[in-house]
Amino acid sequence: MTRPSEHASKPGGRLNALVVEDSPPMRKMIVFALSRIRELSVTEADDGVDALRRIASTKFDIIITDINMPILDGLKLVKRLRADEAYKDVPIIIITTEGAEEDRQRALALGANAYITKPIQAPQVIALVRETLGVDGS
Template sequence: MAWTALVVEDSPTMRQLIVFALARIKGLSVIEADDGVDALKKLAGTKVDILITDINMPIMDGLKLTKRVRSDEALKRIPIVIITTEGADEDRQRALALGANAYITKPIQAPQVLSKVKELLKIA
């Protein structure tokens, strides 16, 4: 199987950490976006199997992105993993209410990223 993950995060370092963690999943290729608007651009051009997004980003944040993806016929089945931080409970609740499937917390831990992504992509 081959999958594509879209990682949406405005900090290049954090993005790189996630991308590196995901590199351990065979057959998964990764594309990256800086914020929600950039993510929508990428989503229009590529078939994405899983979306991993930060909440707090300039212009379009993770909540709006989740909402937009969930209300789009072509995209609404894409599993969404929200990246949150300790303390941002309110925004995490909102993201889950909007239809995000799971969340991971910063600092990014590779095993946590891997287990959520594998679970959602149904990889053993």
């Protein structure tokens, strides 16, 4: 379930993605998958606080985040981003082990555009990011 992005038509240049994940192997897998989207430049953050630091200095077109992270979890990050005028409409995809329907509904109610549960496959992530950003696969 996704809500379409208004960021697909960024003229001349690459789109910036932020991957927020505290597990280095999972973060590397997501970054590797996203590296197949040539229009995308990917930045990594290892928790919500690190993400906020990176957001302070770079404008991102899409954010992919885990929920269960130390210090500032993914749901609190979504809530803070949606309260920020610069990020209120930026697509946010949650990738998490939390598979309960109430967790999904809470994340979507807070403003996430999409919610997928681990384990994930690279083609699934690529397709979802392309769909969310409106980037074709050619």
